[in-house]
Amino acid sequence: MDRESGSLPPQFWSSPAVARALAKCDIPAVLTEVQHVRGWTQAQLAEAVGYSQSWVSKVLRGKQPLTLDQVRTISHQIGIPIRLLRFDTLEEGDQTKRRDFSKAMALAAIATQLGHDRADEATASILTTITGAQRRLEATTPARELTRTAVAHVEMARRTLSRTSGTPFVSDLCAAVSEAAGFTAWLHADMHDTGTARTYYRLAIDAARKADHALLAAYMLGSLATFDIENDDPALGLALLNSARREVGNRPPAIALAWLAGLTALGHATASNEPEARRALREAEAAVEASQRTAAPPWPWVFPFDHAKLAGYRALAMVRLERPAEAVSAFAESLSSSQxxxxxxxxxxxxxxxxxxxxxxxxxxxxxxxxxxxxxxxxxxxxxxxxxxxxxxxxxxxxxxxxxxxxxxxxxxxx
Structure with a gap:
């Protein structure tokens, strides 16, 4: 490991402990892993991040809260890819829930204040972090309790974007709008408000394309395809998945291919086309094997698409194909690795x-x-x-x- 350059091996970021910590933006846990893999003392870790040893000690013990600026500084100092700092899981407990809600509201206030001025390099990051905090809350909060703030956040992000014409931040802000719209679409889907969900999914796809981010556009297309397949329109879902494949081009990352193939299998199974469903599952299996040999998954994916996740798609497909024994077996495989x-x-x-x-x-x-x-x-x-x-x-x-x-x-x- 190159200690002078501060580089860490790519597989470090996709290791289970680090991936979990990054998904929760648990910087103390990330620092602990960095210290362990480098064999550093606490003093050496403090020197690397540019803070005192006593301050770092408090951070590692959970006694020192971190600001967004401090997270950005630490991430830069030790080379954490900012795109991996996401909020996609929620710890159980009312205290955590209140903390996440407070964080989301505080960040929203910051973004609102920023919205009065022209965007800068921090604006898109703040907007995306708000969406991430809202996403964490969604796991245990009724969608109706989040929808109003999510809709308002999308509109604020769009207004902010409208003031950035001619700036170098347009692409990042378009991506932030896409994420916010995609999450808002998900909330409306959970409320079974299909018309509004579809409207926000379309906004998410359009914003991703304006960001010139092919992977994000494909992700949003795949999300809309999932929505249509779940609502018993597999033909439309499969058409959207074909669009997503075209979006990522001829050499997509393995994780994108695995995910899209898994969704394609589900679409064919919903349409009772067993041969095509099984063919897509084989394609997904090959892509999963290839993804195991790559570094951390590219944004907007956070966690690797592994065999357990593929087993979940296989289980859903087998239910629709009325293959109960295969479905139950695949469910067991999937649930044994994740909750x-x-x-x-x-x-x-x-x-x-x-x-x-x-x-x-x-x-x-x-x-x-x-x-x-x-x-x-x-x-x-x-x-x-x-x-x-x-x-x-x-x-x-x-x-x-x-x-x-x-x-x-x-x-x-x-x-």
């Missing part, structure tokens, strides 16, 4: 319930469906509730005790 957020657990519970129902395990299927419905009610996720309704509508068999219990719960929710 999805609360709302996503509700979605997955319905998928597993569907696989169990196809296999003839009626009681277990409706027990899982009840769990999913409880998640939907708890987090006011219309997306989960509507999936539970569709699950029930597709069942035409006898009304057993478990089916009746589910019906009672669903009726109470809807009435």
């Amino acid at each position: 999805p957020a609360h709302k996503q657990r509700g979605v997955l519970a319905i998928e597993i319930a569907t696989a169990r129902l196809i296999a003839g395990d009626l009681d277990e299927a409706f027990r899982l469906a009840q769990e999913a419905l409880t998640v939907g009610v708890t987090y006011q996720s219309e997306r989960v509730i509507q999936r539970a309704r569709r699950f029930r509508h597709r069942y035409t068999g006898p009304v057993t005790t478990h089916v009746r219990a589910f019906d009672d719960q669903l009726r109470a929710v809807l009435l």
Whole structure:
């Protein structure tokens, strides 16, 4: 390792501990990993980041909060790729939730103040950090509680962008608008407001293209494709995925190819085209193998697209192809390596319930469906509730005790 240049090996940033810390913007954890991999003393670490040893000691022990400027300084000093500092997961607990909410509001106030002046090199970073803080909150917060601030944030970002014509910051601000719009689209999708969700997805795609960021545009196209596939329009979803592939060109990063292939498999499976679905899964498998040999994933991806994630896509595809044994096996593989957020657990519970129902395990299927419905009610996720309704509508068999219990719960929710 080149100690003089401060460079770190690319695989360092994609190691599990570092990836988790970066996703939560946990700078103390990142510093601990850097200190460990370099074999530095605390004094040497302090010298590297340009602060006193006592200050660094407080940071590592969680006793010294960091400002955005300090995070940027430390990141520059030890070579942390700024694009990897994201807020995509949420620790459980009301205290953490309040801290994240306060952070989001404080950053919004900063951005609002900046909005009165011309943008500078920090503006896009601040806007993106606000979106990241909101995204962390979404994991355990009803979408309706976040939507108003998310919509306002998109509009503020767009107004800021409108004042940057002729500046060198236009591209970065377009990317920030795209991220904010993509997140706002996701919130409306969770509320089952499909028209508004589609409007914001289109804005996200348009802003990404104006940013001249092919990967971001492909990511937003893939997100809209997922939305359409989940809403039973696989033909439109597959068309959007073809557009995403054209967007990234002939030599896309392996992670982009793996993700798009996984989504393509889901689209073909939803259309009951098993040969094409399996072909796409094989393509995704090959891309995952290739991605394991690369450095940290390129933005807008944060975590590597690994075999566990691919297993999740395979499971969803097998449910739609009515291959319950393969679906249950793939779900087990996927869930053994990761724990999805609360709302996503509700979605997955319905998928597993569907696989169990196809296999003839009626009681277990409706027990899982009840769990999913409880998640939907708890987090006011219309997306989960509507999936539970569709699950029930597709069942035409006898009304057993478990089916009746589910019906009672669903009726109470809807009435």
